[in-house]
Amino acid sequence: MNELYEKMxxxxxxxxxxxVDVISKNRYNDFKIVDAKPYADAVAGMTCADGQAKSVIDLHKKSVESHYKVLTSVTETIRPEDDPFIEHYQTPPILEILCEEDGEFADSMATFIQAIADSETLITKESVRRYGGFYGPTCVVDFALMPxxxxxxxxxxxKTIHIP
Structure with a gap:
């Protein structure tokens, strides 16, 4: 288990x-989409270890790769007020573009969306637990894999579905 934690x-x-390196190098300059390449490369190098779901790792890698590819294909820069990396703003149009461009991706999205619909009990249970304080104080931005x-x-x- 220590090897998994070390890898993560x-x-x-x-x-x-x-x-951090990109921010240090480019502080006070205009943000260019290509400035995100080192991050995209770091994510591309992520691997799946025993105990990790390959579908989850692959989804993250493909998401970052696709975001970078689409953004660099449509613009060179984004204004600060565009909130370039606030996912809840960018995800819907990016997913729409990806579904239009890649039929297999669209099929995977449909599978995932149906799995969410089929998971109402789990989602309701965890929502009630969070809202009711079952897990103690939590943050709205909860990127950690905590319960x-x-x-x-x-x-x-x-874990309940197969996405190619």
Missing amino acids: INESVAALQAD GSTSNVVNQIL
Whole structure:
């Protein structure tokens, strides 16, 4: 188990370091989409270890790769007010473009959406637990894989399906 934790920490730190290096190098300059390449490369290097769901790792890798590819194909830069990396703003149009461009991706999305619909009991249970304080104080931005987090619930749903 220590090997898995070490792998996860190393990959997370590599992605974080890529961001820190780019910010340090380009601070006070205009943001260019290509500035995100080191982060995209760090994510591309992530691997699946025993105990991790390959579908989850692959979904994250493909998501970052696709976001980078689509954004670099449509613009060179994004204004700060565009909130370039706020996922809840960018995800719907990016997913729409990906579904239009890649039929297999569209099929995978349909499978995932149906799995979410089929997981109403799990989602309701975890929502009530979070709202009711079952997990103690939590943050709206819950990227950690803690019990009850959005990431944890999504991972539980992904374990029940096969997405190519």
